[in-house]
Amino acid sequence: MIINNFYAEQFRNLKDVMIEPCSGVNMIYGENGQGKTNIIEGIWMFTGFKSFRTKRNIELIPHEEEFYNISMNFFGNNREQSFQIKSSKDVQEVYRNKVKVTSTRSIIGEFFSVVFSPSHLNLIKGGPNEKRKFLDIAISQINPSYARNLNDYYKILKHRNALLHNFEENNYSEDFLEIWDENLAKIGGKIITERKKYIEKLKVASINCYEGISEKKEKFNLEYVQSGKEEGNDEKENEDILLELLKESRYSDIKRKFTSKGPHRDDIEIKLNEKNIRNFGSQGQQRSASLALKLGEAYIINQLTDETPVALLDDVMSELDVGRQNYILNELKDWQVFITCCEPTQVMRMKSGKNFEIINGKYVSE
Ligand SMILES: Nc1ncnc2c1ncn2[C@@H]1O[C@H](COP(=O)(O)OP(=O)(O)OP(=O)(O)O)[C@@H](O)[C@H]1O
Ligand SMILES: [Mg+2]
Structure with a gap:
């Protein structure tokens, strides 16, 4: 499974965030409270169409807005596909390749990811x-x-x-x-x-x-x-x-x-x-x-x-010693990985890949 791009038109504090990750390790970094986990959560939404942080859909909608809207293009099951979720407080609409799906059950299993979070x-x-x-x-x-x-x-x-x-x-x-x-x-x-x-x-x-x-x-x-x-x-x-x-x-x-x-x-x-x-x-x-x-x-x-599921590692490296961090990155070397952290550590910097700095809900630089 490889995500080619992920776009959050509006999702929690994210606004117009478009990222084009590489097929290896993608580092999402920034200070506390900037929107790093929100990106992980947004990507995870396409796995089961539910958040791993909350049962309440309304929390995903940016304050002052009526709906959230996220989409992504990915390669899996030997084809390119696009998924989009647009959701108000009460109604979640899901589109696959721009066609509205009647039941999300029918597309479970199209996109696999595994999330590791605190x-x-x-x-x-x-x-x-x-x-x-x-x-x-x-x-x-x-x-x-x-x-x-x-x-x-x-x-x-x-x-x-x-x-x-x-x-x-x-x-x-x-x-x-x-x-x-x-x-x-x-x-x-x-x-x-x-x-x-x-x-x-x-x-x-x-x-x-x-x-x-x-x-x-x-x-x-x-x-x-x-x-x-x-x-x-x-x-x-x-x-x-x-x-x-x-x-x-x-x-x-x-x-x-x-x-x-x-x-x-x-x-x-x-x-x-x-x-x-x-x-x-x-x-x-x-x-x-x-x-x-x-x-x-x-x-x-x-x-x-x-299929290799996309690995979403939210803030999990911080308490592991260098040996343990290395093992995990090495184990996942053929997988697409997203890692969030405040300050990329030595180990993670050594890996080739792409960096995304997030400030105040925006992707600002590599
Ligand atoms: N529905 C929402 N509307 C607007 N902003 C929101 C919403 N839900 C959460 N936020 C904001 O999103 C930010 C939190 O984002 P996130 O959890 O992604 O932070 P983070 O970058 O992962 O931080 P940390 O390093 O502390 O884990 C907070 O500033 C929070 O106020
Ligand atoms: Mg976080």
């Missing part, structure tokens, strides 16, 4: 929610039917929880839950199966990356942890186990007024040298681990699609 440290420092979110976004990118299943799962879960909420007051019978449990288990079984398959791939890829980053000095590992003890080997087994679990926990779910078992409660356990990295990892180790996971994600896209 907020991804939450992958390590945050709770299960952050980890599930990471998994769900990563799998949805390569498997749009997973995104559909996830959506359906959460809809059914919402109904089941609404029922539980008033269960005792309304003197409902437990049979009321039967149909919701069956539906939830059916889709939940698919989600668990896909997640476990993905984790197996991610494990191989990210252990390998972490070994490289740490020069084999530290041992990284991860496991998918389910809310039930027993684990199935395929979709049907996962469905059956989940159905059983939902039935078993009906009584306590009624008391607690929510659904306590299922993929919405699962987690990823991440360890360094056999210890939980969240509690025992240093700042640099935690950052390296989040990078290993994100690089792992990028390699999986690469393996499955034969």
Whole structure:
């Protein structure tokens, strides 16, 4: 995947920013608060048509304006394409090769990128929610039917929880839950199966990356942890186990007024040298681990699609020592990379590539 140009007519504080990146390393630099991450966020928007920083579309629209408008030309899947997003507070319009698309689902998978940002440290420092979110976004990118299943799962879960909420007051019978449990288990079984398959791939890829980053000095590992003890080997087994679990926990779910078992409660356990990295990892180790996971994600896209996703590295180099920075740049040497930083370091300056200085939402110089 190579972006030939990216244009932000207006997006957050960016105004008329046109950049024509090279196919290697592109350094976006400038002082704090100038618009560097906004460029990364703008490019990322074409991957899933959502921001990685906010759920609220309105935040992307420049203050005092009614809409944002970003576009880019890129080469991927053996052809040149253009994408454009024009969005008001309520309506997002997406154009592919100047033709409006009816559903963004139909073009997911046309443009791949992987973003590494300080907020991804939450992958390590945050709770299960952050980890599930990471998994769900990563799998949805390569498997749009997973995104559909996830959506359906959460809809059914919402109904089941609404029922539980008033269960005792309304003197409902437990049979009321039967149909919701069956539906939830059916889709939940698919989600668990896909997640476990993905984790197996991610494990191989990210252990390998972490070994490289740490020069084999530290041992990284991860496991998918389910809310039930027993684990199935395929979709049907996962469905059956989940159905059983939902039935078993009906009584306590009624008391607690929510659904306590299922993929919405699962987690990823991440360890360094056999210890939980969240509690025992240093700042640099935690950052390296989040990078290993994100690089792992990028390699999986690469393996499955034969495309190299665009790597968006937002402010991630600052806490890594020179060896670790070098490893990452070296690993990504055949990829198109965007790196933001305040002051390009020695390592990054040594790499050939293009520089873009951003001041107050404008691209001012190389
Ligand atoms: N909707 C918006 N309209 C106008 N300006 C906005 C909007 N959203 C954010 N900004 C402005 O964008 C700037 C932040 O941009 P960005 O996050 O890209 O900074 P940065 O260059 O990455 O800085 P840092 O080095 O601190 O990470 C801030 O000045 C902020 O006020
Ligand atoms: Mg920033």
